[in-house]
Amino acid sequence: MSTAIALHAPIEAASRAARSAPAADAARADAMEATLRALVDAVPTATLLFDADQQVRYANPAARVLARLCAPDKADRPLAVVGDWHPELLNSGALHLCSMHGSWSGEVILGVGRGQHKILLLHLSRVGADLFGMTVRDITQDSMRESELHARNAELEVAYAKLQGAQEQVMQSEKLASIGQLAAGVAHEINNPIGYVNSNLSTLQRYISQLFSAIQSYEAALAGGAGATEAESIRRKLDLDFLVGDVPQLLSESREGIDRVCKIVRDLKDFARKERSEDWIKADIHRGLDSTLNIIWNELKYKAQIVKTFGELPPVECLPSELNQVFMNVLMNAGQAIRDQGIITVTTSVAGERVRVDIGDDGEGIPPDVLPRVFDPFFTTKPVGSGTGLGLAISYGIVSKHHGTIEVSSTPGQGTLLRIELPIAQPR
Amino acid sequence: MYRILLVDDEPNILSALRRCLASIDVGELDGEALKVEAFTSPEQALERSEEQDFDLVVSDYRMPGMDGVEFLSAMMELQPAVPRMICSGYADRDAIIAAVNEVQLARFIGKPWVDEELAAAVVALLRPGSARARAPKALRAQAASARITRVEQDDDGAIVLRSDDPA
Numbered sequence: 001m002s003t004a005i006a007l008h009a010p011i012e013a014a015s016r017a018a019r020s021a022p023a024a025d026a027a028r029a030d031a032m033e034a035t036l037r038a039l040v041d042a043v044p045t046a047t048l049l050f051d052a053d054q055q056v057r058y059a060n061p062a063a064r065v066l067a068r069l070c071a072p073d074k075a076d077r078p079l080a081v082v083g084d085w086h087p088e089l090l091n092s093g094a095l096h097l098c099s100m101h102g103s104w105s106g107e108v109i110l111g112v113g114r115g116q117h118k119i120l121l122l123h124l125s126r127v128g129a130d131l132f133g134m135t136v137r138d139i140t141q142d143s144m145r146e147s148e149l150h151a152r153n154a155e156l157e158v159a160y161a162k163l164q165g166a167q168e169q170v171m172q173s174e175k176l177a178s179i180g181q182l183a184a185g186v187a188h189e190i191n192n193p194i195g196y197v198n199s200n201l202s203t204l205q206r207y208i209s210q211l212f213s214a215i216q217s218y219e220a221a222l223a224g225g226a227g228a229t230e231a232e233s234i235r236r237k238l239d240l241d242f243l244v245g246d247v248p249q250l251l252s253e254s255r256e257g258i259d260r261v262c263k264i265v266r267d268l269k270d271f272a273r274k275e276r277s278e279d280w281i282k283a284d285i286h287r288g289l290d291s292t293l294n295i296i297w298n299e300l301k302y303k304a305q306i307v308k309t310f311g312e313l314p315p316v317e318c319l320p321s322e323l324n325q326v327f328m329n330v331l332m333n334a335g336q337a338i339r340d341q342g343i344i345t346v347t348t349s350v351a352g353e354r355v356r357v358d359i360g361d362d363g364e365g366i367p368p369d370v371l372p373r374v375f376d377p378f379f380t381t382k383p384v385g386s387g388t389g390l391g392l393a394i395s396y397g398i399v400s401k402h403h404g405t406i407e408v409s410s411t412p413g414q415g416t417l418l419r420i421e422l423p424i425a426q427p428r
Numbered sequence: 429m430y431r432i433l434l435v436d437d438e439p440n441i442l443s444a445l446r447r448c449l450a451s452i453d454v455g456e457l458d459g460e461a462l463k464v465e466a467f468t469s470p471e472q473a474l475e476r477s478e479e480q481d482f483d484l485v486v487s488d489y490r491m492p493g494m495d496g497v498e499f500l501s502a503m504m505e506l507q508p509a510v511p512r513m514i515c516s517g518y519a520d521r522d523a524i525i526a527a528v529n530e531v532q533l534a535r536f537i538g539k540p541w542v543d544e545e546l547a548a549a550v551v552a553l554l555r556p557g558s559a560r561a562r563a564p565k566a567l568r569a570q571a572a573s574a575r576i577t578r579v580e581q582d583d584d585g586a587i588v589l590r591s592d593d594p595a
Binding site: 187188189190191192193194195196197198199200202203206246249250253256257301302303341 | 438440441443444445447448451490491492493495515516517518538539540541542543544546
């Protein structure tokens with residue numbers, strides 16, 4: 001090969017071996033040498049052989065190419081020592097380490113003029129007493145690709161984190177939106193008991209002052225030595241009989257009102273609890289359904305009867321407040337499907353390793369062309385402003401996260417059935 | 429005697445309203461007694477109204493079956509002259525405005541209400557002249573402007589109650 005510079009060492013080694021061997025062996029060694037040489041010449045990786053003084057004994061054609069890469073402006077310079085490739089190609093530390101350990105690998109970054117850089121992967125190995133082999137691979141492209149990949153990956157990670165944040169926000173705001181839809185009903189439901197408790201307290205205040213004045217009148221009557229007739233007339237004047245009869249009733253009604261407010265607040269808290277996504281617990285599905293029904297009842301009671309048929313359910317491994325959100329979305333839809341008066345059925349049962357929650361209504365039903373799209377994000381048939389179009393999409397996501405299924409079937413004019421199935425235990 | 433018809437689906441509200449109305453001194457009604465009839469069902473209240481005239485109707489807004497506006501407009505057909513009040517915790521502004529427009533509401537009282545305010549409104553609607561004597565100045569101002577007026581001023585000021593308000 002005309003481009004090869006020299007190949008002394010293996011020849012010497014081979015001829016040393018050949019001296020003590022018969023001529024046939026020598027011929028075989030020569031043939032082997034020629035083969036090896038052809039092999040190394042053909043290797044596309046720059047390969048050099050040099051001695052301890054870095055005098056190059058052999059360099060393959062790929063090494064020539066490398067030399068041009070290292071100094072494109074001086075393509076035809078003589079290449080006698082390793083430093084002729086590039087003064088910084090091989091540092092003495094690397095060579096020292098190679099002498100000690102037999103080999104060394106590492107990357108070098110070389111300035112190759114015009115502001116350009118090359119990143120090279122070097123592999124050194126000691127191949128004889130004072131001989132070293134070196135392969136050099138240009139990994140500039142690889143490493144650029146790699147760093148680009150890293151950059152892309154980092155961008156993707158950032159985007160993913162953003163998406164996750166956005167998803168969480170959307171879920172939370174959907175939850176708030178549905179609570180917002182409930183707010184009027186809940187306000188009404190709280191204002192009613194607060195209204196009569198508040199009014200009853202005013203009445204009680206009046207009663208008490210009447211009682212006080214009755215006591216004063218009695219005292220005065222007693223001090224004046226008055227008899228039963230006078231006491232009776234005071235009693236009648238202040239209508240004490242009525243008052244005595246009404247106070248226990250007033251108190252028990254007021255107590256009932258306060259209990260109702262407490263219950264609404266408790267249900268709301270149960271419902272709106274924001275749990276972390278890792279809070280999987282074994283929970284009673286019926287409790288979630290009940291607390292959701294309690295809240296939504298304020299909204300539904302004016303137009304729907306609810307028929308609950310609860311089966312025996314084992315505790316289900318789930319994220320309870322997320323499931324509550326699913327139940328609420330589905331129940332709200334059921335309520336909205338009913339125009340005037342209707343029935344909503346809530347039925348639970350066990351089906352193998354899964355629990356089943358069927359929520360049905362006898363409302364307007366969903367037209368066949370709309371049915372396949374009900375789980376699509378932002379798909380809504382409600383007027384602008386009264387639905388986010390995310391309710392069922394989010395419900396679908398939540399049920400999928402539970403490795404469950406949610407299916408809808410509907411007959412226009414007759415009603416709709418949503419079937420939610422959830423595994424009792426999450427797959428490990 | 430003045431007859432008042434109360435309608436609310438919540439019996440405890442009716443009890444509280446009765447107590448509140450019982451606190452009105454007959455002196456403020458020129459010695460006339462108050463007779464209160466209360467119903468948890470608007471339908472039954474309407475049935476009763478076919479045979480009995482009332483001097484004032486106070487209704488809840490949100491009730492199962494029939495809402496306050498539906499009830500009061502049916503009431504308007506039976507007894508056009510009776511002043512109509514809504515007492516409700518339902519805070520939807522559109523619903524209130526609709527109520528004002530559709531049944532020419534005399535008063536809207538929010539829940540929770542203030543007893544004195546409610547009593548003053550009732551007296552004012554039954555005996556326009558005596559309300560001023562009873563209500564302290566602040567309550568008088570409140571009763572005179574009622575909540576409704578404030579709501580409408582918030583909006584565009586277009587709806588006015590004056591012509592339909594017996595006061």
